[in-house]
Amino acid sequence: MEPTPIRHVLAFALAVAACTQDADRSPATRQAAPAATPAPTVSSSSAPAVAASAVAPILAHGPVDPGGGVNPRLLRRFQPLAPVPANDADPVAQAKSDLGRQLFHEPRLSKSGRLSCNSCHNLRTYGVDNAPTSTGHANQLGSRNSPTVYNAGGAFAQFWDGRAPNVEEQAKGPILNGAEMGMPSAAAVVAVLKAIPGYVEGFKRAFPDDGDPVTYDNLGRAIGAFERKLVTPGRWDKFLEGDKQALTSAEVEGLKTFLNVGCMVCHTGRYLGASMFERLGVVEPWPNQKDKGRLEVTKADGDRMMFKVPTLRNVEKTAPYFHDGSAATLDVAVQMMARHQLGLELTPAEVSSIVTWLDALTGDLPVELIAKPELPR
Numbered sequence: 001m002e003p004t005p006i007r008h009v010l011a012f013a014l015a016v017a018a019c020t021q022d023a024d025r026s027p028a029t030r031q032a033a034p035a036a037t038p039a040p041t042v043s044s045s046s047a048p049a050v051a052a053s054a055v056a057p058i059l060a061h062g063p064v065d066p067g068g069g070v071n072p073r074l075l076r077r078f079q080p081l082a083p084v085p086a087n088d089a090d091p092v093a094q095a096k097s098d099l100g101r102q103l104f105h106e107p108r109l110s111k112s113g114r115l116s117c118n119s120c121h122n123l124r125t126y127g128v129d130n131a132p133t134s135t136g137h138a139n140q141l142g143s144r145n146s147p148t149v150y151n152a153g154g155a156f157a158q159f160w161d162g163r164a165p166n167v168e169e170q171a172k173g174p175i176l177n178g179a180e181m182g183m184p185s186a187a188a189v190v191a192v193l194k195a196i197p198g199y200v201e202g203f204k205r206a207f208p209d210d211g212d213p214v215t216y217d218n219l220g221r222a223i224g225a226f227e228r229k230l231v232t233p234g235r236w237d238k239f240l241e242g243d244k245q246a247l248t249s250a251e252v253e254g255l256k257t258f259l260n261v262g263c264m265v266c267h268t269g270r271y272l273g274a275s276m277f278e279r280l281g282v283v284e285p286w287p288n289q290k291d292k293g294r295l296e297v298t299k300a301d302g303d304r305m306m307f308k309v310p311t312l313r314n315v316e317k318t319a320p321y322f323h324d325g326s327a328a329t330l331d332v333a334v335q336m337m338a339r340h341q342l343g344l345e346l347t348p349a350e351v352s353s354i355v356t357w358l359d360a361l362t363g364d365l366p367v368e369l370i371a372k373p374e375l376p377r
C-alpha cells in the first residue's frame, strides 16, 4: 500500500513547506517558529510549489527503506518515554505526588462539591471524559474537548492553545474557571484546604521548608508532581528501543504510511506531538472557525487557528477528536488531518493502515496510581 511516487513527493514537499523539521530544536524555538504556510497549489495531480532544494535532503535518503524496513533516519524523530523516577528514596517528592493524587480526586476543590479533575480526566478511561466537549459546574457545556492528562507532563505547553507553560501552572486554571470547577478565588480554595487538618499535614510533609505551606501555588506544584508520573509506556516504546517484534507487520506498514504521507512533520518526538503549535487548516480551512486557538491568547493575527499539535499516544482510547470534538472516530480524524493539513485525500486502505498503527500507540496505564486514594478529613 505504497502511496504513488507523485503523492510521495507532494506530501514531503508540503510537509517541508508546512513545518519546521528539526527534531532537535528546543521547544522555545519551535514556539517562535512562524505559522506554517501551505503551498498554494495542492492536489495530487499538480507539481509541488516548493523549492526542490527544500525537498532534496529528505528524498535523498528516501522516506522508506526499499528493503521494507522503516527508514532509521525518520524513526530517529521519535523517542521512547523516559522512565519515571521512583520516589521511594525521596520522602518529600513522594509526599508531594501523594498529595497531588489526593487533590486530583478532590471534589471539595469545586463549588458544587461534586467535580474533581478526575471527572473530566478519568484516569481509568485514559485521562479523558470521551465527550465532544466537557461538562463543568452547574452542567455548563464547555467549548473544548478535554485532552488526556496521561503524558501531559512532558508537553511543551498545556491546553489546546498553549496558554499555560506546564502542568504545575495548568492545574491552577480549572478550579477557578466558572465553567469548570467554579471556585470564586484562590483564597477561597486555600481556606477550604486549611479547614481540613489532613491536608494541612499533607502540605507540611510535601513542602517542609515553607513557613506557610498551604498555598495555591503549592497546590499546583503537588498536582503537577502527580501528573508527571502519569506516563504510559507500551509496545511502541519497545519498538523504538530496538525490539522490532513489538509491532505487527500491519502496524509497521501503518507507520510507513504515516511517514510517507507526512503526518510525522507535526506529530513527532517522544509524544508524536506536544512539541509545537501549528495552524489547523494549513491547506484547507478547518470547517469550524469559531475557536481561533492561540489568537485568543496572544491577540496576534498570525496565531489565528494555531493550536497545539496533540500527542498521539493512546489516541485510540481518547475519542472524540480535535479541540472541538468534531471527529467521532479515528478514521474520520485521520481523513480530516490528511485533507486539511496535507491536502491529500487518502484511500480507505491508507486510512485504515494508519489507524492500525495508531492503535499500537496505546500504552500501559500506571495501575498503582489510578484508584481514588482516601481523601483527608
Ligand code: HEC
Pocket: 104, 115, 116, 117, 118, 119, 120, 121, 134, 135, 136, 137, 142, 144, 145, 146, 147, 148, 149, 152, 155, 157, 158, 159, 160, 161, 167, 170, 171, 172, 174, 175, 179, 180, 181, 223
Ligand atoms: C469540567 C471538566 C474539567 C475539569 C473539572 C478539569 N479539566 Fe482539565 N481540561 C478540561 C478541558 C476541556 C481542557 C482543554 C481546555 C483548553 O484547552 O482550553 C483541559 C485541559 C487540561 C490539561 C491540558 C492537557 C493538554 O494536553 O493540553 C491538563 C493537564 C488538565 N486539564 C488537568 C486538569 C487538572 C489537574 C484538573 C483539576 C485541578 C482539571 N484538569 C480539571 C476539562 C476539565
Ligand code: HEC
Pocket: 018, 019, 036, 160, 258, 261, 262, 263, 264, 265, 266, 267, 277, 278, 279, 280, 282, 307, 308, 309, 310, 311, 312, 315, 318, 320, 321, 322, 323, 324, 330, 333, 334, 337, 338, 341, 342, 354
Ligand atoms: C501541519 C501539522 C499537522 C499535520 C501534517 C498533521 N497533523 Fe494531526 N494535528 C495537528 C494539529 C494542530 C492538531 C490539533 C487540532 C485541533 O486543535 O483540533 C492535530 C490533531 C490530530 C489528531 C486528533 C488528536 C486528538 O487527541 O484529538 C489526530 C488523530 C491526528 N492529528 C492525526 C494526524 C495524522 C494521521 C496525520 C497525517 C495524515 C496528521 N495528523 C497530520 C497538526 C498536524
